[in-house]
Structures are given as C-alpha cells and as structure tokens.
Amino acid sequence: MDGPAIAADTRPWRDPDARPFISVRDVVKTFGDFTAVSDVDLDIYKGELFCLLGESGCGKSTLLRMLAGFEVPTKGRIEIDGEDMAQVPPDRRPTNMMFQSYALFPHMTVEKNVAYGLLREGVKKPEAYARALDMLRMVKLEKQARRKPDQLSGGQRQRVALARSLVKRPKLLLLDEPLGALDKKLREETQFELIRIQETLGVTFIVVTHDQDEAMTLATRIGVMKDGMIEQIGEPREIYETPNSRFVADFIGTVNLFEGRVEAAAPDMMRIDTPDLGPVLVSPQTGLSRGQQVWAALRPERFWLTREKPENAPNAWHGHVEEMGYIGHMSHYRIRLESGVLVRASQSNRLRDEDPISWDEKAWVSVNPAAFRVLTR
Numbered sequence: 001m002d003g004p005a006i007a008a009d010t011r012p013w014r015d016p017d018a019r020p021f022i023s024v025r026d027v028v029k030t031f032g033d034f035t036a037v038s039d040v041d042l043d044i045y046k047g048e049l050f051c052l053l054g055e056s057g058c059g060k061s062t063l064l065r066m067l068a069g070f071e072v073p074t075k076g077r078i079e080i081d082g083e084d085m086a087q088v089p090p091d092r093r094p095t096n097m098m099f100q101s102y103a104l105f106p107h108m109t110v111e112k113n114v115a116y117g118l119l120r121e122g123v124k125k126p127e128a129y130a131r132a133l134d135m136l137r138m139v140k141l142e143k144q145a146r147r148k149p150d151q152l153s154g155g156q157r158q159r160v161a162l163a164r165s166l167v168k169r170p171k172l173l174l175l176d177e178p179l180g181a182l183d184k185k186l187r188e189e190t191q192f193e194l195i196r197i198q199e200t201l202g203v204t205f206i207v208v209t210h211d212q213d214e215a216m217t218l219a220t221r222i223g224v225m226k227d228g229m230i231e232q233i234g235e236p237r238e239i240y241e242t243p244n245s246r247f248v249a250d251f252i253g254t255v256n257l258f259e260g261r262v263e264a265a266a267p268d269m270m271r272i273d274t275p276d277l278g279p280v281l282v283s284p285q286t287g288l289s290r291g292q293q294v295w296a297a298l299r300p301e302r303f304w305l306t307r308e309k310p311e312n313a314p315n316a317w318h319g320h321v322e323e324m325g326y327i328g329h330m331s332h333y334r335i336r337l338e339s340g341v342l343v344r345a346s347q348s349n350r351l352r353d354e355d356p357i358s359w360d361e362k363a364w365v366s367v368n369p370a371a372f373r374v375l376t377r
Helices: 060-068 110-120 125-138 154-166 184-201 212-218 236-241 246-251
Strands: 022-031 034-044 049-053 075-080 095-098 172-176 204-209 221-226 229-234 256-266 269-274 278-282 293-298 304-306 316-326 330-337 342-348 362-366 373-375
Touching (some): 034 060, 034 229, 060 172, 095 154, 125 184, 154 172, 221 236, 221 246, 246 373, 256 278, 269 293, 330 362
Antiparallel strands (some): 022 034, 221 229, 256 293, 269 278, 304 362, 316 330, 316 362
16 A cells, blocks of 8 residues: 555645645647646645646546546646656556546456456456455445445445546546535545545545535645636635635635725725725735735625624625525535625524524625735735
8 A cells, every 4th residue: 555645634735845646737739729627737646635626628538548548738847656657658657547427347357347347457366356346345345245236335345436546546546526426415425435434545636626615625626717717726624714816715615805905004904985885994914016907705604693683793784685595514605795686695593492583574784804805806
C-alpha cells in the first residue's frame, strides 16, 4: 500500500517546501481551432482525494485523460511521481482510470471482472484471484463474487468497477463522474464509502464531477474549472466561504450577489453603496480603493430572519416572504425587500416547537458585516 491518507493537520499543500506527487505546468490542449484546456498549472499531493469540478465542456475530463495518457498535451508538461509523462504510454503509467459507464464484462462473474486486468498482465491465477477477493472484501462485495454484473444493483456495480481499478495497485486512480449513474440517496451513501476506501488504501484519487455537493463531500481540495482554465483551487471550506470570483461564488452553492461601489473605508469597517440594498457595511478588505466597482457576495444562511426589527443591526432590511420551502433540516426563503430586490435566505430548523417565519409574512433580514465576501471580478 502507498501509506496512510492525509491527516487534517498535515496538509502538504500548505507547506511551500512540500514536493507534489503530480505536477501540471502550462498545459494546453487544442482540437483544431478549439482550446479545451488552456495554460493549466496544478499541483496534487500524495494521498489526496482531489476533485476537478466544473460545468460540462469546461475541460475537466480532457485534463483527466491527459493525466491518463489517452490524450497528448498540445503544450506543457505533466509529471507523476517526479517522472515526465510525455513519452510514457497509458499502459506504462502508474495510473488507472474508472469510467462513468463502469464497462464491466457481462459474461464474467464479479470475481473474474476484478481479476481480469491482473491475468492479462501475466499474474498467476491463484495470486490474481486472491488479490481480487481481497479487494472485494475492501468494497464489501465478497459475498457477490460469483454473481454476474446484471445480478447487482447500480451501487454494487460501481463498487466492482472501483475494485477492478484498484486491484492493480495504481499510485493514482482517475475517476470520471464515478457516481453519476446512481440515484441521489445511493450517491450520497457511496460518497462516504469512496472516502473510506481511499483513506484505507492511501491511493491518490482525482475525481471529475459536475456535482458541487459531491465535490464538497469528497475532496481534500477542489479545482474549479471554467472555459478550460482553473478558476480557483482550495479546500472545500475555502472555496465556499472565500470564493475569488463571482463565477466560483455562484457555481458553488447558492449566493446573493449585490453590485456596488466602495464609498468609504476605515480600519474596522468599509461601506459599499449598492442599488439593491443601499449602503452596506462590510468588514474591511485590503486592495480596494474608493469608487472601485465590487460585488458583495452573501450566502443565504448568513441572513438572520426576525419578525421584529433587530436592535443595533448594522445591516437590516424589511421585506415580504414570497416563497418558502421546508426541506426538513432547513427552510429556504425568497424575500422581496422594500427596495424591490429579491433575496434568498435559509434557516436551520433546529427546534421542532418553534414558530418559524412562514410564507406571506412580513420579516426583517439582517446580516453581520463579516458575513459578506467582497469580490472584484
């Protein structure tokens, strides 16, 4: 095995002297006149579960295929474990790839599907089947070893494909939308199973997904892609709480964005004048100047909803609840403020005996200055 997974207090990407396991430098991939990947720089460290996240066509699968060797970069350099991959064919790389379709052999048993790659490489049958069974135990499918793929559920087939990808003991496993074929509940359950397996084996995983919740659940870090470029790289909390652009803020979760201009700045507070909310007080941020165009980003859960006007609230607005959705642990609101702007707010349903604000009520929404994230692009 490659060793233990990354502990929370030993995140190598925070160490400027740490050596990356995967190094991507100035990588470009063009298909005729179309640029699929543009000037990507990326470092991934051993033991990470790294997610490439983005909309369809953003270049994330093309980047994954270049790491696997199925596509050749038009320009740039890819290194895996210190070795330049330029002249290394796919079957000689320390990688394996798991596709969304799973591509299991329908005429073979689960055990034979998992052992197939080892047998093709010349591993003797006893060892190949022993390793296959070990891997099936890892994914909790040893009792289904004699079944055919069509006798399994979607989640079980997904785990067979994962076992087959890992049985050859790759240093790097590439997963292209691995949970895309599963229904929502099974996908959520399988996410934690995937984390458990990755942490147990210590193999570096790179997962391509368009599902923001999936990336936030799985990843040690996320690379958000747009138009062939990486817009931001960070830990899930960093990506969500401190996005570096309107695109990232809007793509990850739900956000309220208010355009405005910086009107005043003091050491402890900054004022932004917005057409939608009027003057807004936010925590100071470096690098901004008076008159500069900015966008104040606010997550819905940062609003505080009350029936009475809050005392001493630096930012508070009165409005009318136009829509309300109850989804168990949370209630989501669409509130029309007196200025006419519609804001999205959410509240945790912590207490079952409380009297929550409901549809068609008047309400005040307030927010702490520190809850805003000020964006310049």
